[in-house]
Amino acid sequence: MAYNLLKGKKGIIFGALNEQSIAWKVAERAVEEGAEIVLTNTAVAIRMGTLDELAKKTNAKAVIPADATSVEDLENLFKEAMKALGGQIDFVLHSCAMSVNMRKKRTYDDLDYGFLDKTLDISAISFHKMIQVAKKLDAIAEYGSIVALTYVASHRTFFGYNDMADAKALLESITRSFGYIYGREKHVRVNCISQSPTLTTAGGGIKGFDGMLDFADRMSPLGNASADDCADYCMTLFSDLTKKVTMQTLFHDGGFSNMGMSLRGMTQYNKSFIPENTDKETGKIIYG
Ligand SMILES: NC(=O)c1ccc[n+]([C@@H]2O[C@H](COP(=O)([O-])OP(=O)(O)OC[C@H]3O[C@@H](n4cnc5c(N)ncnc54)[C@H](O)[C@@H]3O)[C@@H](O)[C@H]2O)c1
Numbered sequence: 001m002a003y004n005l006l007k008g009k010k011g012i013i014f015g016a017l018n019e020q021s022i023a024w025k026v027a028e029r030a031v032e033e034g035a036e037i038v039l040t041n042t043a044v045a046i047r048m049g050t051l052d053e054l055a056k057k058t059n060a061k062a063v064i065p066a067d068a069t070s071v072e073d074l075e076n077l078f079k080e081a082m083k084a085l086g087g088q089i090d091f092v093l094h095s096c097a098m099s100v101n102m103r104k105k106r107t108y109d110d111l112d113y114g115f116l117d118k119t120l121d122i123s124a125i126s127f128h129k130m131i132q133v134a135k136k137l138d139a140i141a142e143y144g145s146i147v148a149l150t151y152v153a154s155h156r157t158f159f160g161y162n163d164m165a166d167a168k169a170l171l172e173s174i175t176r177s178f179g180y181i182y183g184r185e186k187h188v189r190v191n192c193i194s195q196s197p198t199l200t201t202a203g204g205g206i207k208g209f210d211g212m213l214d215f216a217d218r219m220s221p222l223g224n225a226s227a228d229d230c231a232d233y234c235m236t237l238f239s240d241l242t243k244k245v246t247m248q249t250l251f252h253d254g255g256f257s258n259m260g261m262s263l264r265g266m267t268q269y270n271k272s273f274i275p276e277n278t279d280k281e282t283g284k285i286i287y288g
Pocket residue numbers: 014015016017018020021022023041042045066067068069094095096097098122149150151194195196197198199200201202203204
């Protein structure tokens with residue numbers, strides 16, 4: 001259902017790779033809510049993914065390649081996006097992350113520091129670069145809204161989340177620090193959404209992802225939030241209904257972040273205590 005929440009607004013969406021991407025769903029919803037958009041991703045992702053299909057579907061004003069770690073690319077992106085959209089930008093979604101250490105199966109106690117630099121640059125510092133470039137170009141309209149996607153492993157330890165946990169902690173810190181400066185000077189809002197585990201290309205690359213997804217779902221009273229749910233939440237943050245929300249990490253996780261143990265979680269956990277000689281289906285002891 002559409003509410004015209006973004007009628008007349010112009011936005012840039014980073015990070016749609018394929019139909020599973022959270023950014024893909026956000027782009028579709030933003031247009032449904034009346035926005036005009038520009039899509040961006042790396043040149044390789046545009047070649048390998050299906051961004052052109054999304055561009056057609058959403059009638060995007062342009063698809064502009066940009067490596068989010070390159071200040072030069074970002075300057076070009078914001079200038080070209082303002083031309084294509086005919087003025088200042090009202091909202092931006094940062095939906096970019098990558099860990100080479102995870103890809104190469106380097107554990108947290110055996111990190112390659114060159115890879116760590118890349119993880120931090122792509123997944124966190126790119127957010128600073130993006131905002132700094134936008135501010136210097138005065139590309140964002142008064143009360144504009146900038147949103148990045150994060151994960152609860154930024155401040156609690158999750159097995160297998162590796163150096164991405166450090167990247168998310170930095171991303172959330174940039175949200176606060178730049179949120180203060182951009183808010184004070186231009187009334188631009190900067191927030192992060194801390195999203196449930198979601199089956200996407202980036203999500204699937206995390207060690208033990210299926211277990212994490214199931215665990216979070218069992219622990220959350222409302223169940224995991226899907227990519228579509230996340231897109232809905234983004235609409236509220238891009239809209240004028242949240243004009244005074246800034247510098248926040250907002251949990252969008254079905255309640256997971258405030259849980260300790262749930263009945264569904266406990267039930268599953270207790271199954272691991274079933275003695276070896278018990279029939280797993282019936283719970284009856286097998287005598288021989
Ligand atoms: N999937 C999950 O479980 C989950 C949960 C919480 C937060 N998030 C976050 O959501 C965001 C989007 O991820 P997703 O799950 O939709 O996966 P995805 O793989 O669809 O998206 C990741 C995107 O990052 C882009 N990217 C990588 N390097 C880049 C660079 N140098 N410049 C520009 N773009 C670059 C990729 O091309 C891709 O489009 C990420 O920040 C991720 O950490 C995901």
